[in-house]
Amino acid sequence: MTRDRFERGLFRVLKPLVILFLFVITAFPFFYMVTLSFRDIQELILDPGSIWPRSFTFDTYANVLTRQGFLTFMRNSAIVAVSSVAVTLLISIPGAYAVARLRFFGRRQVHFVFLAVYLFPAIVLAIPLFVLFTMLGLRGSLLGLILVYIAQTVPVTVYMLRNYFETVPQSVEEAAAIDGCTRLSTIWRVVLPLSKPALMATGLYAFMIAWNEFLFALLFLVEKRESWTVSLGLSQLAGSIEIPTTVLMAGSVVLTLPIVIVFFAGERLLTEGLTAGAEKG
Amino acid sequence: MTGRRGGTLREQEGRAGLALISPTLVITLVVVVLPLLWAIMLAFQDARLINIRRVGIFGHYTLENFGYVMSEPGFWTSLVNTLVYTVAGTALSIAIGLVAALALRDRFRGRTLVRASILVPYVAPVVAVAFLWETMLNPQFGIVNSWLGTPIAFLTQAKGSFLGIQVPVALLTVIAFEAWRYFPFAFLFILARLQALPAELDEAAVVDGATPTQRFRHVILPQLWRIIALLSVLRFVFTFTKFDDVYLLTGGGAGTEVVSVRVYNFLTARDDIGASAAQAIVLAVVLVVFLTLYLRFFSGGERDQG
Numbered sequence: 001m002t003r004d005r006f007e008r009g010l011f012r013v014l015k016p017l018v019i020l021f022l023f024v025i026t027a028f029p030f031f032y033m034v035t036l037s038f039r040d041i042q043e044l045i046l047d048p049g050s051i052w053p054r055s056f057t058f059d060t061y062a063n064v065l066t067r068q069g070f071l072t073f074m075r076n077s078a079i080v081a082v083s084s085v086a087v088t089l090l091i092s093i094p095g096a097y098a099v100a101r102l103r104f105f106g107r108r109q110v111h112f113v114f115l116a117v118y119l120f121p122a123i124v125l126a127i128p129l130f131v132l133f134t135m136l137g138l139r140g141s142l143l144g145l146i147l148v149y150i151a152q153t154v155p156v157t158v159y160m161l162r163n164y165f166e167t168v169p170q171s172v173e174e175a176a177a178i179d180g181c182t183r184l185s186t187i188w189r190v191v192l193p194l195s196k197p198a199l200m201a202t203g204l205y206a207f208m209i210a211w212n213e214f215l216f217a218l219l220f221l222v223e224k225r226e227s228w229t230v231s232l233g234l235s236q237l238a239g240s241i242e243i244p245t246t247v248l249m250a251g252s253v254v255l256t257l258p259i260v261i262v263f264f265a266g267e268r269l270l271t272e273g274l275t276a277g278a279e280k281g
Numbered sequence: 282m283t284g285r286r287g288g289t290l291r292e293q294e295g296r297a298g299l300a301l302i303s304p305t306l307v308i309t310l311v312v313v314v315l316p317l318l319w320a321i322m323l324a325f326q327d328a329r330l331i332n333i334r335r336v337g338i339f340g341h342y343t344l345e346n347f348g349y350v351m352s353e354p355g356f357w358t359s360l361v362n363t364l365v366y367t368v369a370g371t372a373l374s375i376a377i378g379l380v381a382a383l384a385l386r387d388r389f390r391g392r393t394l395v396r397a398s399i400l401v402p403y404v405a406p407v408v409a410v411a412f413l414w415e416t417m418l419n420p421q422f423g424i425v426n427s428w429l430g431t432p433i434a435f436l437t438q439a440k441g442s443f444l445g446i447q448v449p450v451a452l453l454t455v456i457a458f459e460a461w462r463y464f465p466f467a468f469l470f471i472l473a474r475l476q477a478l479p480a481e482l483d484e485a486a487v488v489d490g491a492t493p494t495q496r497f498r499h500v501i502l503p504q505l506w507r508i509i510a511l512l513s514v515l516r517f518v519f520t521f522t523k524f525d526d527v528y529l530l531t532g533g534g535a536g537t538e539v540v541s542v543r544v545y546n547f548l549t550a551r552d553d554i555g556a557s558a559a560q561a562i563v564l565a566v567v568l569v570v571f572l573t574l575y576l577r578f579f580s581g582g583e584r585d586q587g
Binding site for chain 2: 003004007008011015018019022023025026027029030032033036044045048049051090091092094095097098099102103104105106107110113117119120121122123124125126127128129130131132134135147148150151152154155158183208211212214215219230231232234235238245248249252255256259260263264267
């Protein structure tokens, strides 16, 4: 047997095993999360090794949504995420257009600023912002949190959008200008309709950052329970012994599900946008 | 709209450009750049939340915070922990991501499903997955421990023996979490690069009689080095200052304290803003030093190859 045939045979056997392994380590925990969320806590304690519930219960969800206040947390998260997306787009669309099309003083240096913000450690930023928001009495308000999320996402979204805007043919814009469009109405009527996929991807990215974020939510909101986001709520309640684990698992599902749905709805747009950007950088 | 303020077209374009980019620059300046400068100032001041209004901009500057922070017993241990956690987490996540990308390169039935499944750990909120791991690894009712003969306290045990060797149990668990959560990130980037590779090179190597491992070593891997190098930098930077994962899994206990968790504890529990800022600055400086060394070493290596 030659080395070539040996190796081909070996990989033919190894490859399905590797794929199976990857599938199990990624899918099983989430499968377990979902099944656990429908179980009674007694069942988990009596029989911790079982992976399929003997009886399904929805009490865990009723409990976590109303008694533990996850409905309020979800409302807060939704407010934060949706406003972050809206303002991020509002700011980054003109910014990205300027970087893609217009020659202005400092255009080349702008990239450097964005890269620096993208790589910048959040923990360093957390200190002065914590102090500032304490002084301003903004701690406990969702507004401050939204502001921080916008600042953290805008550099990346400008970059993602710029890459797309550059693919819009300049001749289309020139035609619009000849037809009497001003610069802003060219952006509004020509560039944006042509860039829908990129706008979707950018919006999704901003949404995911805002929905998943933990550190700043912890620093700004922890003392005010009615302002908690879902992430913060779950992390704070996870330490308590009075709330059954299966109820909190229902909370995890409530936290995870929206983001997974949003991600797979726009997955192709998102991964293409992100990896394409990285290739060029 | 243009032409109102005169000047050449080029000048108008420049003004419009600055006007359109200014919201972006303003929010970056106000929420990122100015706070950063303030953080540096705070590191050199004796600042606490109680006296912060009196400290002011022109207050008393001192190196005391740095001396205090570095003489604290836990600091150097946490810096070493950070380094071990970062290097191991980065290397493992990229290695698994590479294997996953190679395994899923060619089409097969169910590839879409497997690919989707692989992405979920990265997409899911960190709080949810950390809680999931905590539950699965729980010594009393965790499912992983129900499979083991003797339960292991994965997240609360600093040291344990494995085959007679002392191992840092909790630190290894946190590293495993890091690898599990971030290998999809590496997978996505490497797969995108793999699928963009020209097929001709690989086919030519097959014709020349190269075995699969030879083709990987001499044809595919050289074309992946750039993306792997980029991923290493990105993951190193992100992991080195990461707070959420360790804080949520162990709270920094059981020998897993990393510098960012210390920064948080000094800020909130001890209310020592100055010392907290000093540690964050040390962390950032160490990061920059490592990056500089890496980039110098790496660009040197590239010159040798070319």
